[in-house]
Amino acid sequence: MLPPERFLVRIIWRRRPLRPPNLNGRLPGLRPFTQNSQLLLVSKSSPRPELPYLYTPPRFTQAPSSGPYQNQLSRFLTTERKQHLKQETKQFLKNLFYVHVGLISLGMLVALISVEFYERKYQTPPEWTFRSRNIYRAARKIEEPDYSTSGIVDWPDIDNNYASLLSRLEDPDVDGNDLELPANDQDRVWVFGLRRLGFTRKGLDVSTKSEEWRRGYHAALMGAARAAEHLDGWVFDRSRGMSCPKEYMIGPSNPRPKPVPYGASSPPLEENCDPASEPAQTFYNKILTSIGFTSGQRLDAALAYGDYLNWKGLHESAEEMYDWGLDIAMGALPLGANNIVDTQTGIISSDATYVSNNLLKAANALAVHRAQVGRPYAALPIFLSVLRARKQLSLPHVPEPPEEEQSRVQKLLSFAKWVLITPSYPPPPPTGDETPIRNPKAICEEAAIMAHVGEIIFASSQDGTQTPFADNLKTLQKQQSGLSWTRDAVDISESTLSSMSLDDLDGRKTCAECLRSGMENWSTMVRRILKEQQTITPATGQEIGIRRSWFWGWQEVEKAEVNQGKWDRELQLVNERMGRVQGLLSREDALRRAKRASLLGNGMIFS
Numbered sequence: 001m002l003p004p005e006r007f008l009v010r011i012i013w014r015r016r017p018l019r020p021p022n023l024n025g026r027l028p029g030l031r032p033f034t035q036n037s038q039l040l041l042v043s044k045s046s047p048r049p050e051l052p053y054l055y056t057p058p059r060f061t062q063a064p065s066s067g068p069y070q071n072q073l074s075r076f077l078t079t080e081r082k083q084h085l086k087q088e089t090k091q092f093l094k095n096l097f098y099v100h101v102g103l104i105s106l107g108m109l110v111a112l113i114s115v116e117f118y119e120r121k122y123q124t125p126p127e128w129t130f131r132s133r134n135i136y137r138a139a140r141k142i143e144e145p146d147y148s149t150s151g152i153v154d155w156p157d158i159d160n161n162y163a164s165l166l167s168r169l170e171d172p173d174v175d176g177n178d179l180e181l182p183a184n185d186q187d188r189v190w191v192f193g194l195r196r197l198g199f200t201r202k203g204l205d206v207s208t209k210s211e212e213w214r215r216g217y218h219a220a221l222m223g224a225a226r227a228a229e230h231l232d233g234w235v236f237d238r239s240r241g242m243s244c245p246k247e248y249m250i251g252p253s254n255p256r257p258k259p260v261p262y263g264a265s266s267p268p269l270e271e272n273c274d275p276a277s278e279p280a281q282t283f284y285n286k287i288l289t290s291i292g293f294t295s296g297q298r299l300d301a302a303l304a305y306g307d308y309l310n311w312k313g314l315h316e317s318a319e320e321m322y323d324w325g326l327d328i329a330m331g332a333l334p335l336g337a338n339n340i341v342d343t344q345t346g347i348i349s350s351d352a353t354y355v356s357n358n359l360l361k362a363a364n365a366l367a368v369h370r371a372q373v374g375r376p377y378a379a380l381p382i383f384l385s386v387l388r389a390r391k392q393l394s395l396p397h398v399p400e401p402p403e404e405e406q407s408r409v410q411k412l413l414s415f416a417k418w419v420l421i422t423p424s425y426p427p428p429p430p431t432g433d434e435t436p437i438r439n440p441k442a443i444c445e446e447a448a449i450m451a452h453v454g455e456i457i458f459a460s461s462q463d464g465t466q467t468p469f470a471d472n473l474k475t476l477q478k479q480q481s482g483l484s485w486t487r488d489a490v491d492i493s494e495s496t497l498s499s500m501s502l503d504d505l506d507g508r509k510t511c512a513e514c515l516r517s518g519m520e521n522w523s524t525m526v527r528r529i530l531k532e533q534q535t536i537t538p539a540t541g542q543e544i545g546i547r548r549s550w551f552w553g554w555q556e557v558e559k560a561e562v563n564q565g566k567w568d569r570e571l572q573l574v575n576e577r578m579g580r581v582q583g584l585l586s587r588e589d590a591l592r593r594a595k596r597a598s599l600l601g602n603g604m605i606f607s
Contacts, residue, residue, distance in 0.1 A: 116422070123425055125212035132175050135165045136216070139223060146593070155230040156243040159277045162224035166199035169217055178208045201282050203289030211428050218287065218297045222304070225283035229308055234276035237268035243276045244268060280308055288324075295332035296432030299325050299358050303365050315373045322366040329358035332433045345378070348385040355389045358432035364449065376456040383456070387449045393438045440500045441507035447492040448514040451521060454485030458525055476529070483525050490518040494581065497588070505592065512588045519581050523574050530567040 115134070122140040124133040139161035141147055142154055170176045181200055206214050236243050242265065247258040251270020260267050287293060287301035302325035309318035323343075330341060333356060340352040341359065346366045348355065367382035436442055461478035497511035 120423060123423075125210070125216040126425060127210060127213050128175055128216065129168070132165055132168045135161050135168070136220065139165065143223070143226075153230075155227050156234070156236075156276060159224065159227035159231055162220055162227055163199070163278075165220050166224060169220065170199045170204070175213075179204055179206070201278075201286065203286050203291070205291040207292035209292065212425050214292055215428065218293060221283045221287050222301065224278075225280045225301075225304065225308075228277045228280035228283060229311075231277040232280065232312075235268065235273040236276045237272050238274060239272045240265070240268070242268075249273055281305065284308070294431040295328055296358055296430070299328050299362060299432065302328060303362070306365065306369065310369060310372065315369075318369060319366075319373075322362070322369050326359075326362040326366060329356060329362040329432075332356065332358065332431075346382045348382075348389050350385070350388060352389065355393075355435065356433050357430070357436040360386055360389060360436065361432070368452070371452065371456060376460060380453065380456050383449050383453050387446060387453070390436075390438075390442065390446050390449070393436060393442075439507070440496050440504065441510055443496050444493055444507065444511040444514050447489040447496070447518070448510070450485050450492070451489040451514060451518045454482040454487075454489065455521055456482070457485060458482030458521075479525065479529055483522070483529075486518055486522050486525060490515060490522055490577075490581075493518060494584070497584065502591065508588060509592070512585055515581060516585055519574075519578055523578060526567060526571050526574050530571055533567055 115137075118137045118141055119133070122137050124136050128136075139158050142158050142161070145151055145153060148154070168174045168176075170179060170181060172179060172181070181204070206217060209217070231243070233246050234243050235246050235249050244267070245258075246254065248260050248267045249270055250257050250267050251273070253270060257267055284301050284305035288298055288305075302321055306318045306321035306325065309315075309321060326341065326343075326346065333340065333354060339349060340355065341348055341363065346363055348359070348363055363382055363386050367379040367386065369379075370376075370382070371379035458479055459482075461475045461482070493511050493515040497508060497515060500508055500511060502508075
């Protein structure tokens, strides 16, 4: 708006100086030629800048921040720049979508490969639902010691997986159709506190299910029993959902709790704790009382239950369980096979016409139990009878013909077939009621029995006090006899392991365990004999009853020195053999780890 006329001071042109008037004693700032003046506008502020034709201004025009001149901002979002930004944004969103789709696809591919890998390693019955099969694979995967970087197995998680699997297998709406479940809720174990999930404590009739389903159900029960054994003495804190050993719990039943390790959570209170797992005998008794399992499956449960009771210190109950296992093996023998085993002593008769694999396994387990509880004289006849029965097997081992080497094309076709086609569920294993075959694994089992016999004979020589010289001589003869049995066992197991097929993982494991224990026993025996021989010196001649004279006394001392030198050489031989065996066993462990980690390895699932 223009100022009023009365406030304008007009200057007569005759009095106007040649130069412009000095306003307030200051000269106005210079104005560039490429910028229009704001003084020409009617108003002091313009909504849009007035620019010359085809003028491209800088980003910011340097102008005073006060006064009649204002900051002039250049136009940033031009039409071309808007179009460019739209294109860039659209391309960025498109690339981001492609990246997310690729990552999701890659994750799904990795998950599918992992599922396929563990399915081939731990095969599951095809009748089970995908969720049940995934739970079983997860439990078996966590059970491997190599799964965790720390090497610690998470048994509480394994127990939860097996409990959830059993609840699904016994649920008529999921995987347990055609099963008759008890109507009483007191016989059921509720998982995670949910009334709709749980498994029964009593045995079931699974004879109507397929063989694959029963085999998987037996594996789930045995896995749950293993987890329960490791969680024996643990408690579960309901308030925090965590498990820990009972020795850390604070409560009246544990007046002196053990301090928790550094960095661990605070110890639980007894009022918030429950047993971490169902007792192991629940699962073993469930297998033994169920209908539909084979005699071999029931025998495995009986022997595992006996080992558990033996570990608990209940030796009498453990022997009853081993006797039950022997009854299971004898009950599955064919008609007419009577008087094979003496039920009082467990000795297999030398006139036995039919001996099954289950019978040999049960008798051997009973002998091991009696030797462990301090009854070696009752265990030795059983070991000898089992060894005699194995030596009299009528079916010798027939070596398999070597496979023809495949061409490169055949190998590629076999690999493509292996990748594209999922292998079928493995055929049912032998029930154990058959006569065993004298294969390399059976030979290693014979070597293990020989090692047990040598250990018992050697240990029996230490009974009583051997003060007379004749008793010392008798003791040395027993020790040498036990050492001979052990040496033969080591030789047999080493030679068998060296010639065994690389694909026979179970047999190689048996041979490796026999070789390792045999070498340890051999080394211990030689060191003990050498230590005892060093005590026979002239100073101790009075103690062993040697007659001191100028001739006979020195003669006995020389014999002791000769024996000591003999056992020194024996110990040197054992040390050299130990180094060679350690190399063989280390290669065996590396082979087993490679087979377990290899995608092409065939894992033994239900043994």
